Amino acid sequence: MTNRIFAAAILILFATIATVTASGRGGWTSAQLEELRSMSLAELDSLPRDPTNRVADDPRAADLGRRLFFDTRLSANGRVACSTCHQADRGFQDGIALANGVGTTARRTMPIAGMARSPFLFWDGRKDSLWAQALGPLESPVEHGGTRAQYAHVIAESYAPEYEELFGVLPDLSRVPRSAGPVADREAASAWNALSTAQRDDVTRVFVNVGKAVAAYERRIEFAASRFDKYVAGLTSGQPGQSILTDDEIAGLRLFIGRANCTQCHNGPLFTSNEFHNTGVPPRAELAIDHGRLAGATAVLSDEFNCRSRWSDARAPQCAELEFIVTGEHTLDRAYKVPSLRNVADRAPYMDAGQFATLADVLDHYNRAPAAATGHSELRPLRLKAVELRQLEAFLRTLSGPIVVSEPAPARRTQ
């Protein structure tokens, strides 16, 4: 009986919401039109400056960063580059559940497009800039698996002129071993500990600059217009673009901004609030317990390369994201970053560890809203019908468009 009353209550609620007075262009109310416009790529602000990275918008840095991004010498076995998992022809991801570098990681590879606009990077947001993010995998034993000393040597041997033009004279690395760094590998770690503070700083500075150059390249990787954007452009220009989207896709869009509650997290031109939420996605049994943002928020505050660190080019007042960060709340337990939904249909499998193989699996999860294994899921069952889930999926497929890399201008050589 209580269930029936509750169902009745929900029905009444939906009926009220569904009572739409105006029927604007394309059958949308003016409020809905405004919401659609806010999700259009045309509404995307110009790329914000990155105060932590002095060379972020230097085309020479982007050029160097692009070459480093594809360079497999930046790895323990000479076979792994950033591009191994962030494959340019697959939207800068790899299409597999758990990324493979020199070993297998515990996370799904994240796409790169639009990431320069995200205050926090990685699924748990444990980094606060693109360059700090890029340095993580380089020293991870299962990703690139190498050491910062090794990378500094690669720069000195293969990229010295380009590097020095941007960052000044390279340090003397003749007394620095080939492999040394604060990493899991014992030999490399003890070699690192044997170095003087000045030597460690010299090496770390080159390592940091590798990250800053890679970030200058990654900043240029952006989404381009999808069919959804063309549809909205048609609506807002007064020429309803009904033929651009099918009836099912439009029905899916109505659900997306309505009963399916997707826009609570997937809002704005990139379809993400860039926040962190626990949506009860089941952990993979074979992986260690992972607390997501709860651990990530603490980690970023003590990160060696964060906005407040001496390696950052920002002044302390520019580090507002760290200053006003939420930490320690139980809502952060197993909360993960809200990914952009742009090009989502092109990058199965889904979630932080690739737990769901298809979009249909993802939507089924949101519809059922199972309890979280750890922490509390914020989801409530949507109770959508099968046809509605198919419509939502059809809509999500309209969000695919090209991924563009604005090519850096040819490097100016001033030597």
Place this chain on the structure above:
Amino acid sequence: MRDTQRIEKSKMGRTVLMLATVTVALSMTACSHAMMMIHGTGARRPAASEFGLGPRASAGGRYVATLEPARPLRPRQMQTVRVTVRDAEGRAIDEAQISIDGGMPQHGHGLPTRPRVTRNVGDGIYEIEGVRFNMGGWWEFTLAIAGSRGADTVTFNLDL
């Protein structure tokens, strides 16, 4: 007989409606504020006249507060907001302790950051930094003010 049935039906309809309303209200209360819920809570949006940056009286009438964002408030942006606090007679309240809370009543979630007063500008003006609203729509922005007139709270309704 038919009439009786109709009356019975309409009575039952009314009862279901009433019970439904109560259930919705109860389920809303059960939604703890800290507990973010990705689903509507059914909170009713206030009248248009209740929205805006103020001047707005505190719940107990001790203070009148006015917000002044450094830039127009927009979703997903880190913002700085100045608040002017006066008493009911319009005198500036200095040296007040102000804490900030907020959220979306219709969604049951709070603010994604921990904003706080970073500067006491003087003349009853305080600078609040670290304000972010992670989506468009109706937000509550609540200031708990502890000043010379006592403790009171003022809640602004903002439309992002």
